[in-house]
Amino acid sequence: MKKLLFRADGTTQTGLGHIMRSLALADMLGDSFDRRFAIQNPSDAVLKLLAKQNMPVVTLQSGEMAELLTQVSTEDVVVLDGYQFDETFQRAVREKAHKLVFIDDLMQGPQVADVVINHAGDVTATEYQTEPYTTLLLGANYALVNPAFVQKTQPKDGENKAFVNMGGADLHNVSHRVVDLLLSINPGLRITVALGAANPHADTFADFPKDNVSVQQNLSAKQMARVIGGSGLSVVAASTIAYEVATISRPMIIIQTADNQSRMVSFMRDRHLVVGALTLPIDAEKLALAVKKSRLTPSVFKQRIVFDGKATTRYQQVFSQLCA
Known part of the structure; x- marks a missing residue:
């Protein structure tokens, strides 16, 4: 049971930050996990980006919670990355999924996910209001960086x-x-x-x-x-x-x-x-x-x-x- 569903959006107007963070995490986890993305009305550029990384994409017609839930199974670990996924949204997804992960950078409101990721370097656990079961993965030790980026010696030229x-x-x-x-x-x-x-x-x-x-x-x-x-x-x-x-x-x-x-x-x-x-x-x-x-x-x-x-x-x- 290593099924992962990543839910993130990105456009020319809003930027691709959420998709890129989720994609980096998907690449870090590797092929031993069954990974797929759910994206609202993805552009051709976004589809090409995900295809280049061999990531299947589920196209959503809206950002509504009900539509996403039709794609969630009890075997899925769902990873949400976006500012629209509030407490109500997270609770509904967690009730249906196996586990819920939330990639965050706002530190606003109660956090109900099983795991919350915030790779900001100076964030602390005291800035979060969490459930007893929630695990916080904070700071540069959990930098969402694709594994292709590794330390290299300085170039001579x-x-x-x-x-x-x-x-x-x-x-x-x-x-x-x-x-x-x-x-x-x-x-x-x-x-x-x-x-x-x-x-x-x-x-x-x-x-x-x-x-x-x-x-x-x-x-x-x-x-x-x-x-x-x-x-x-x-x-x-x-x-x-x-x-x-x-x-x-x-x-x-x-x-x-x-x-x-x-x-x-x-x-x-x-x-x-x-x-x-x-x-x-x-x-x-x-x-x-x-x-x-x-x-x-x-x-x-x-x-x-x-x-x-x-x-x-x-x-x-x-x-x-x-x-x-």
């Missing part, structure tokens, strides 16, 4: 290479602004821009020199890890991608692109895991200063301490027990 990613959708095309500023700081820099499956802005990068800027879209986790590993600097959104860079261990600048990223920014900055933490609109002088700091690597050694690479093993143990 990486000093003049940078990696840029501002999330799966990047609605406001922050990536373009970042590339523009990086080239003004270092005109010889070679930049790889990774655009998510839901990003509609690929055409806007045509005005950059092709010798300097390479735009990649719909990269697999392995491809993304390879690009990050070959770069001496990463400039990324203050989201799960920042944890992925830190797991590989690279000098990094993070940019807060959404309100719910504030705790991530505080954690990464206060633990000295980044060389710069910026907000929108991007301050060009602060970015330039952070780029200069990237040649020093104390943040890389701190990353290796916080992200120990054992999260996959921890999750496999937890979910094997849940499915028993």
